Amino acid sequence: MSTYRERIRQALGAKVQFVQGDDACAYGAILAGCTFFAGYPITPATEVAERMSEILPKLGGCYIQMEDEIASIGAIIGASWTGVKVMTATSGPGFSLMQENLGYGIITETPCVIINVQRSGPSTGQPTMGAYGDMMQARWGTHGDHEIILLCPSSVQEAMELTIVAFNMAEQYRTPVLLFIDGELGHMRERLVIPDDSEITLFDRVRAESMEGYKPFQVGESLVPAFAPFGSGYRTYVTGLTHNEQGLPRTSSPAIHDKLVRRLAAKINDHTDDIVRYEEFYADDCDVAIVAYGITARTCRDVVEEARGRGIKAGLLRLITIWPFPEALVARWAERVRAILVPEMNMGQIYHPIREAVEGRCAVRLLAKIGGELHTPTELLDALEELSCQPR
Amino acid sequence: MRQEIRICGFGGQGVITAAVILGKAAAVYDGLIACQVQSYGPEARGGAARAEVIIADGPIGYPGVSTADILVAMSQEAFTRYGHEVKPDCVIIIDPDIVFSHDVPQTIYPVRATKIAEDLGNAVAANIVMLGALTALTGAVSQEAIMAATLASVPARFKELNRSALEAGIAAGMGQATQP
Numbered sequence: 001m002s003t004y005r006e007r008i009r010q011a012l013g014a015k016v017q018f019v020q021g022d023d024a025c026a027y028g029a030i031l032a033g034c035t036f037f038a039g040y041p042i043t044p045a046t047e048v049a050e051r052m053s054e055i056l057p058k059l060g061g062c063y064i065q066m067e068d069e070i071a072s073i074g075a076i077i078g079a080s081w082t083g084v085k086v087m088t089a090t091s092g093p094g095f096s097l098m099q100e101n102l103g104y105g106i107i108t109e110t111p112c113v114i115i116n117v118q119r120s121g122p123s124t125g126q127p128t129m130g131a132y133g134d135m136m137q138a139r140w141g142t143h144g145d146h147e148i149i150l151l152c153p154s155s156v157q158e159a160m161e162l163t164i165v166a167f168n169m170a171e172q173y174r175t176p177v178l179l180f181i182d183g184e185l186g187h188m189r190e191r192l193v194i195p196d197d198s199e200i201t202l203f204d205r206v207r208a209e210s211m212e213g214y215k216p217f218q219v220g221e222s223l224v225p226a227f228a229p230f231g232s233g234y235r236t237y238v239t240g241l242t243h244n245e246q247g248l249p250r251t252s253s254p255a256i257h258d259k260l261v262r263r264l265a266a267k268i269n270d271h272t273d274d275i276v277r278y279e280e281f282y283a284d285d286c287d288v289a290i291v292a293y294g295i296t297a298r299t300c301r302d303v304v305e306e307a308r309g310r311g312i313k314a315g316l317l318r319l320i321t322i323w324p325f326p327e328a329l330v331a332r333w334a335e336r337v338r339a340i341l342v343p344e345m346n347m348g349q350i351y352h353p354i355r356e357a358v359e360g361r362c363a364v365r366l367l368a369k370i371g372g373e374l375h376t377p378t379e380l381l382d383a384l385e386e387l388s389c390q391p392r
Numbered sequence: 393m394r395q396e397i398r399i400c401g402f403g404g405q406g407v408i409t410a411a412v413i414l415g416k417a418a419a420v421y422d423g424l425i426a427c428q429v430q431s432y433g434p435e436a437r438g439g440a441a442r443a444e445v446i447i448a449d450g451p452i453g454y455p456g457v458s459t460a461d462i463l464v465a466m467s468q469e470a471f472t473r474y475g476h477e478v479k480p481d482c483v484i485i486i487d488p489d490i491v492f493s494h495d496v497p498q499t500i501y502p503v504r505a506t507k508i509a510e511d512l513g514n515a516v517a518a519n520i521v522m523l524g525a526l527t528a529l530t531g532a533v534s535q536e537a538i539m540a541a542t543l544a545s546v547p548a549r550f551k552e553l554n555r556s557a558l559e560a561g562i563a564a565g566m567g568q569a570t571q572p
Contacts, residue, residue, distance in 0.1 A: 018416040018426070188455055189412060189428040191419035295455070302453030377454050
């Protein structure tokens with residue numbers, strides 16, 4: 001008898017593959033221990049569902065094609081409450097439909113991972129083209145005060161690795177975690193090396209240990225309640241309404257609401273050191289910086305080298321965690337450089353929290369591009385040169 | 393080392409498949425770094441199709457072609473559109489039965505890929521003929537790697553057709569390379 005981890009290896013195939021970003025997200029989910037996927041196919045995210053539908057049945061997991069995206073996120077939230085790791089994948093139109101249940105996942109503290117392979121919007125927009133137009137929707141698409149975790153990889157390999165991280169964060173903080181790529185990265189093929197189990201760290205949600213006095217939403221120092229799956233004998237009540245530690249609706253008490261919603265925010269905000277991931281190039285010797293994320297950031301890496309070859313002291317801050325926003329990190333860069341270039345495949349979204357963090361300490365220039373094509377090296381280099389020529 | 397390769401034609405010719413196989417040959421079988429992107433219209437057949445492969449010996453930043461080092465054009469429309477977005481020493485390979493007008497300063501290597509594939513029994517293998525020619529003319533990947541990647545990427549019942557198509561393409565490419 002082979003172990004579950006061995007069966008995962010068999011199901012994923014060769015250690016070195018040439019696959020798409022979408023495939024990598026599916027592989028990451030499987031490696032993280034995801035056994036339940038519910039989704040509705042949508043370009044350019046369909047391949048995530050295709051891979052999950054091929055792999056999960058081989059592992060005794062469950063793949064369900066739902067009637068729409070509202071049902072998809074509903075299904076994964078329900079499945080998560082049976083104690084398994086869950087994921088769905090979609091693109092902009094579907095992510096829009098998921099907003100209500102995203103908030104439900106947050107307030108019910110349900111671990112789940114949502115992949116959004118972004119395409120141009122609004123509405124059905126450009127199905128086969130990449131975009132990063134959903135960055136602010138990720139932050140504020142669902143109503144009410146809340147925090148959210150959003151990760152943005154730049155390569156196929158990183159899409160797999162960060163999907164594993166997304167599952168770990170979902171489990172650790174008991175909250176929905178978003179991983180966004182775009183149509184270009186989702187359909188781009190690169191070499192993918194599947195890591196050995198010894199290279200993978202997995203985190204499983206903390207389980208309730210005793211029924212005696214158990215309250216499903218009572219917390220200790222960690223601010224994350226211990227989890228008791230449905231059907232395990234524990235008395236658990238789950239509601240989207242403001243609730244007390246027993247999970248029972250308490251909708252008229254300002255104090256209970258204040259305590260709950262602030263705790264939900266604090267369990268994420270108190271751990272930004274763990275959640276915020278980034279990469280820096282020439283941080284200590286930089287005059288003009290690019291702050292970028294997602295597929296755009298990889299081109300910026302080349303452009304920074306090219307610019308330095310031309311005598312411009314350029315640097316790059318690649319944001320991997322977008323939400324919670326790494327304000328202190330951006331502020332540190334703003335103190336050292338005289339200008340920041342923000343290339344985005346939207347009309348300017350992360351540009352705004354960057355400006356907020358910079359607080360006027362340096363110039364911030366947006367290089368917006370929409371329509372589905374990537375920023376070319378020339379466009380980025382020209383913008384960088386122009387910025388470096390400006391007087392201080 | 394960074395080689396930018398563009399393969400273009402119309403939907404249904406397998407230009408994306410060819411690019412995937414080329415990328416796989418580089419990344420999985422030759423141990424190089426490779427990245428493949430594509431664009432195509434909503435039509436399954438007949439629309440413009442374009443695929444790009446970057447092959448490098450280090451990390452690949454921009455994942456697309458700025459100016460091609462190698463261009464394979466399998467339709468007149470594709471050549472007209474991309475024939476000029478090339479480097480001065482670009483290796484340009486065309487199917488002369490489809491691309492008639494090709495007035496560029498670079499040397500053009502005509503490979504009758506569709507005809508060769510038809511003679512082997514199935515025009516659908518024209519993309520693999522082109523891969524063979526590309527490999528022989530440029531050495532972007534090794535012949536062993538392109539063969540392994542091809543055979544790993546096609547259904548079992550088409551293996552022999554594709555093996556023959558690749559070999560015929562390599563022979564056609566070698567023939568072109570040795571011409572004065």
